[in-house]
Amino acid sequence: MRPGGRSIHQIRLVKITRHFTRYAEGSVMIEFGDTIVICTASVEEGVPRFLKGKRQGWITAEYGILPRATHTRNHREAARRKQSGRTLEIQRFISRSLRASVDLTKLNEYTIILDCDVLQADGGTRTASITGACVALSDALSNMQKKGQIKTNPMKGLVAAVSVGIVAGEAICDLEYIEDSIAEIDMNVVMMEDNRMIEIQGVAEKEPFNQKELNTLLGIARSGINDLFKAQKIALAHA
Amino acid sequence: MRPGGRSIHQIRLVKITRHFTRYAEGSVMIEFGDTIVICTASVEEGVPRFLKGKRQGWITAEYGILPRATHTRNHREAARRKQSGRTLEIQRFISRSLRASVDLTKLNEYTIILDCDVLQADGGTRTASITGACVALSDALSNMQKKGQIKTNPMKGLVAAVSVGIVAGEAICDLEYIEDSIAEIDMNVVMMEDNRMIEIQGVAEKEPFNQKELNTLLGIARSGINDLFKAQKIALAHA
Amino acid sequence: MRPGGRSIHQIRLVKITRHFTRYAEGSVMIEFGDTIVICTASVEEGVPRFLKGKRQGWITAEYGILPRATHTRNHREAARRKQSGRTLEIQRFISRSLRASVDLTKLNEYTIILDCDVLQADGGTRTASITGACVALSDALSNMQKKGQIKTNPMKGLVAAVSVGIVAGEAICDLEYIEDSIAEIDMNVVMMEDNRMIEIQGVAEKEPFNQKELNTLLGIARSGINDLFKAQKIALAHA
Amino acid sequence: MRPGGRSIHQIRLVKITRHFTRYAEGSVMIEFGDTIVICTASVEEGVPRFLKGKRQGWITAEYGILPRATHTRNHREAARRKQSGRTLEIQRFISRSLRASVDLTKLNEYTIILDCDVLQADGGTRTASITGACVALSDALSNMQKKGQIKTNPMKGLVAAVSVGIVAGEAICDLEYIEDSIAEIDMNVVMMEDNRMIEIQGVAEKEPFNQKELNTLLGIARSGINDLFKAQKIALAHA
């Protein structure tokens, strides 16, 4: 039996609050159960140096976690003057995933920065970040269209992400912290709305896995992600 | 006429939400109008090296601001691997203020870390931080008593802080960003419940000030801070 | 037609030189075509703090790349006083993969550090690093047995890794730089000798992928990795 | 009885040596008793980016302390690759105070950097820095006029600063280290020549203070600062 009485394929209760803060072009608070992330999208003129003159825009992400988002307090990365490898790995993952959802050549020379800051962490912070950042990005792109900064909406479709894993021999969806910490296999999957994959990262934490197990996990991931698309669409349907 | 139709002595609408996140010993979201800060109190065993064996505890604060808490995005301090002078100055200010509210010799050898993270900034982030951190600290100390970590509550009383200033020749209370940016004089005042001062920082941004102006500002501060004490007490009165 | 006339499933010429440097407990130079990596294994007494007293050992990896390993010179990370996100991501990847190949509870309280330094980079530096580090690790473990630092060999089996991808619609194995830079999909796969997976990382660089494409890529990866196991075994068979 | 037999309102012996080093546009060694600070003013063409094109100049300060300026040696900040929060707080304080003494719109697009380096620290290093830097600034501005870099002298008047505090229940002026370390209240006051305040920072180190105590302290500060203005004027009167 999973915590909270969830079935093995069931994702946690998802809440998406748009316009969470006032100033960002897109601002979303997303909750996957007890995991809470603020995702903001900031639109800035110009592109990084390596793209200058290439007639395209850019999307990048940054990730942070408040010191006491977790059970015991972690040091503040700014105070240590160092972002951990985990932080950098996650923000590169979020960046790639969201970049894949947009036709950058239709973004003109704008950069959109997606800040994903974890207020509370109970597993799945990177998948919640991607799922929430996608909604913030959508809002920012609509905003750009209204302002005339871009003509057409360059978004190819929604993206969402979920973690899946094998715990005590059972394949389950959307692991919370207590499950994640004992998982034999841990996998993060990012998909487009047509269920094609943008990124997949699977790690054998305790025991290697075979292709059959991989396929089982992908099936569960697909189901969970489709539920996330529903939550995103409901949120976006309301002003 | 002030923004939002406030009178010159009136503080903004204050909201204090306790138990905002789950894991911290104290967790408060405080809103001074559009300024929103999460204040958490984390209890850790042990004290810094310079206090070892001195039979007392310690209280310290850290301050951060989400990159898009402001009108335009600021860089992330962790990514720049440097905390700004402003950040360090503010967290030292918060630390001193809260430390003054507690009898450290009754805290045993525990350290309480107060993390103040600004989700949205519209002026007064340091005064909101102190006012909210005081409530989080109170919750953490009650929690310690329940667990038997301390015998008696070492809190000497509440502390609260407000900014006051002179804008267009008029002394006003609790400046929001648009007021702060044009203020002639800007002052932060921290008080105990008996209205004695813990800290006062006054800066002539445009024009020096005399003692009469200082006294006027302190009177306004006293009134605003007393309203903050009421808000703190209401919040603490409810479980 | 691939560069060098390779077939789509064919890995590059692999050369594994053991005892490349004198002082390390394991030292391997591995070449995947023009990609050249030095992998050394260093045995140190003690474990990181979070493992103290847990009666187990630890394996970790560090990754570096000489400034002129690439077509144009990159800055030296030590001189910039910062390891890039890419570097940290890769060394975490190598660490996890090698850790999975060893029963850490049989390693006593020793730490083995695997340094993977790229002398020349033509794609696949992280997969070459894993494949070479495995041989260096094997040598270091034998060395520890000889010295009586461990009783039994804690290695569960060899690990090897290869990159696969889709280039111009075709699934290919062991991409070199010129292929990697235009790949639609890029995937790194790490396997044990029984072909179960330790880690899989797939990224849609240009176009999302479906499960059929994923399975094709995994099949190719399996074939390439099995060739790498042969090369490792030949190298290990000779003193 | 105070150390050195001073009365409670009396400042320490002040010595101001102009032209202390050769190369700076202004160079002053200031002594407040055993506290010794070298203040240099350096004139540079150009202004920081945020002021470009705004037809004004800029004044900023940096603060440092030699490792063995104190009773026991402190680490060298450059060697630790970090300026402490205290250092940054002090240099921001000095910057604001001196900036207030000059009409920046008459400074053309020049930046004046005030370096305050403490050779020996016996309390009051920040107030000595402000008082000495004002003289160095005055010399630098005269120098700029001579060179034709500015037409009129943009200085609005002298500024000086003193610390005041309550020690053993008694309000005293210009605390030396041994007094500062046991003070109940510690306050730094910066004034213009007309005794209007530029900045005031008061901290209850042990016991909160009321408005009457504040006013007493400000009165003492005024008296001490007026003595500092005399010392500055005597120094400036001699070539």
Place this chain on the structure above:
Amino acid sequence: MRPGGRSIHQIRLVKITRHFTRYAEGSVMIEFGDTIVICTASVEEGVPRFLKGKRQGWITAEYGILPRATHTRNHREAARRKQSGRTLEIQRFISRSLRASVDLTKLNEYTIILDCDVLQADGGTRTASITGACVALSDALSNMQKKGQIKTNPMKGLVAAVSVGIVAGEAICDLEYIEDSIAEIDMNVVMMEDNRMIEIQGVAEKEPFNQKELNTLLGIARSGINDLFKAQKIALAHA
């Protein structure tokens, strides 16, 4: 008797492998016995800011050492985010020596970066670096001539370097680690082909030295360096 049966004036076996890696304009692996260094020369357009418009080029060097180049593993400088004083001292030494061998005014506005990375360290890494970097530099300059980036070869002649020292009262040439660690006097000498000196650094590790000892050491150095010039010329004579 010296290790390996060398006579007191004899340098270790020197091997110089040109074209060691593929991409650099000059790439040399040099071995002084068990000391192995990769020296690459990278040609970049442009010069550092302080040389802009001065119609000359620039040559600079960077030095690194793989973590397990030594008997026990050293930390990775990039991971510590700091280059040691020793590293910076050595790379400044290499830079000066190679710069002295070239007429920078004939280099046009190009910068040549010499990366010296130590794969294995058995004493003399800085002298091997200079000797190898000189060959890499020569190759890079020939390459520039072929490409028409420069008209004439700006090299004034070869440079080579050797360490000499007094060990157990005996003056010896080209110290290996075991000798270096017990040397009473340690000296590095860099010469042009005419045996004039470019740089000399002599340190009394245990006992001061007089001019006679210095002259003896210089004589030995001359002999060793002349052997190095032969090795360089043989290497350069073969395509």
Place this chain on the structure above:
Amino acid sequence: MRPGGRSIHQIRLVKITRHFTRYAEGSVMIEFGDTIVICTASVEEGVPRFLKGKRQGWITAEYGILPRATHTRNHREAARRKQSGRTLEIQRFISRSLRASVDLTKLNEYTIILDCDVLQADGGTRTASITGACVALSDALSNMQKKGQIKTNPMKGLVAAVSVGIVAGEAICDLEYIEDSIAEIDMNVVMMEDNRMIEIQGVAEKEPFNQKELNTLLGIARSGINDLFKAQKIALAHA
């Protein structure tokens, strides 16, 4: 004709002021003409980790330069969070030189830190630092004897250092900045009282040098250093 009418072998006017600051165990201000350095010696209990239990003490040096010690202002190293290669090279040079003057086995487990901070720089800051630090060290050692921290004075003798060079074909002693900047050859020499050398660093800035030129320079250095020993002895002869 040299600046100030000096003869080619003549050192600048040397002034050594002992007890310059109050708190250090040794504190010296040394002037070589317009070069002014404060050298303090701080005695601390304990030794660095690599010497623990080896029954000896340690001597180390740190070097800094005030931002406006020079003609144009240099950045503050603490603010850049980086010590330059030049700084590190110099402080290693000072450390080695002073360490050579003391029998560390007679220093018990104490560390003496020599801080050399340049107030004004007109060439020769490292040689002035060594010469001044030697006097500060001598004072600190006497102080340790008085306190009973050591039984006998472990100093082997005085050390002093001077720069020599060839300017316009002429060998000269104790170069000031204007000479140093155009020198063909630049050499720093450190000697014991018996004129044996502790360290010698010679660099051909423009033209290589032969042994005869080296010997001429060493002769000049000897004469200059002997004058420095006189100045040290006069300073030490007076309480």
